Amino acid sequence: MPLNWRKWNAVIHRDLGYLCTGLTLIYAISGVAVNHIHSWNPNxxxxxxxxxxxxxxxxxxxxxxxxxxxxxxxxxxxxxxxxxxxxxxxxxxxxxxxxxxxxxxxxxxxxxxxxxxRPVLYPMNFLHLNHPKKIWTWMADAYAVSLAVLALTGLFVLKGRKGITGRGAWLTGAGIAIPLLFLFLYL
Amino acid sequence: MKSGYVRVLFVMALLVALAVRAHAATLKYGAELTRKEVTKVSDIADHPDRYVGRRVLVEGTVVEVCAKRGCWMDIASDRKYEKIQIKVVDGEIIFPLSARGQKALVEGVVEEMAMTYEQAISYHRHKAEERGELFDPSVVTGAQTLYRIRGLGAVITD
Structure with missing residues (x-):
């Protein structure tokens, strides 16, 4: 029986996505909070x-x-x-x-x-900014690798018109172009 | 299958708890301290030329901490009314506000900060804002040279 790589890709994307939900929310909320550190104290x-x-x-x-x-x-x-x-x-x-x-x-x-x-933000920032160091550094690395895997597997979940050969190509291109544009403007 | 996932989540939660617990018990920041001999802050203040660019170990009570980023702290000198700033790279070391009043052993490199009058005004205004205080420009009378320590590692204890 041939290995159905697309099926495994979807399984990995789905389950890793579930696993990363908690940390993604923590990093996202804390990210916005510390992004505006000049105008308020997020901790x-x-x-x-x-x-x-x-x-x-x-x-x-x-x-x-x-x-x-x-x-x-x-x-x-x-x-x-x-x-x-x-x-x-x-x-x-x-x-x-x-x-x-x-x-x-x-x-x-x-x-x-x-x-x-701050009751919620302080512990979130504590983890996001890697204050614990030690084992948490490895956890954060594993999370970063997981995000990369999520991004790559996400490209191949769908096939056809809405997949990476159709609409997905445009949206992925736009997602890569946005940081490049800002690098061009500010770097 | 389900119980497998539960186990993974349990192990992850345990690792997080261990990491947080380890942090609470250790109050070590940045690199390990390598210097054994403590340099007096008053000596650095009296003879900055001898120390600029040199790695030193200093100790004292933490008397102020950057409230926003934890990217600097002031420690009291061995001489009354005197203190020195420990500046660290944003994000590499983050000093907690709860360190105020605790004892610190800090290793780092002595730096010279030569500021024009305008830079000194800007620097002191920024410091006052961080403390939530009104800035009084009359405290700056001209160009200033500050000596501080670029912190590489610290141990903070009660």
Missing amino acids: YTFERESTRIPPLPSKEDLTDQDIIQILARLGETRVHRSFFQKSRDEVDIFFAEGSATSINLRTGAVRQERPRP
């Missing part, structure tokens, strides 16, 4: 609050004890992770998960910033 939202406390005496070298007292004045109950004194008057105090409170001792101006990872 975090920030809760920023500016308040004022009575001015405090400036100090050459703040200590942990000073920071604890400053936080008590602010009514801050969280335990600080560390702090950085930017000048005699300015100090940044850090908490878990990257939260920070900046205080100007001389003016009493306080600025609190709490980053919140």
Whole structure:
């Protein structure tokens, strides 16, 4: 019995397509999100609050004890992770998960910033931008190869007028011409 | 046949979980650290000519991280009020915002950034925008030369 390559092509295209659906959606959604990184932050939202406390005496070298007292004045109950004194008057105090409170001792101006990872986009970007590295790199490579296989097998799913020898040829040509056009314009 | 697919999906989910778990446990970024001797940030600030183009290992508290891309972070110097920027190639290393306040050991090459007045204005405006702060142009009084480290690898710990 001769090997029906077109049948196997369709099977591979169909099943690989099912398998890639999840990752394709993740990469597509995250791709749009990070594509516009200049105009928004795709990973975090920030809760920023500016308040004022009575001015405090400036100090050459703040200590942990000073920071604890400053936080008590602010009514801050969280335990600080560390702090950085930017000048005699300015100090940044850090908490878990990257939260920070900046205080100007001389003016009493306080600025609190709490980053919140976006619930859906943060994990999507985490995978899309390959933050995990390690085994995920291989998974992402396998996915990339799968996309190439999907593209190639997709060319030969149909035959005839709507296949690669008919309408498919025009659409495939257009799909290749679009990136070439932009390369010509911008490169 | 069906149970075969279920197995494949299960193994894939397991691999993803392992990869994510491995990331959470390790806070290593980029290349392995090769230098053993730590160079003081204050020493780089005092004698930049000795260090430009040289590979160094520095340590300090992470005091700021690029919130959008994680493509740079500032670490505090051993000397008060001083810090140095660690810049990495976008996408090659991504520092998490949660690193703020943690300790970092960073290896990289010291770079010189000579900026005209206009470039310095643009640079500081961009930094202020990233922090969500209003930019005060009066903080820039002329051309500036900044020294930073092109980060190659980092280990961040609590």
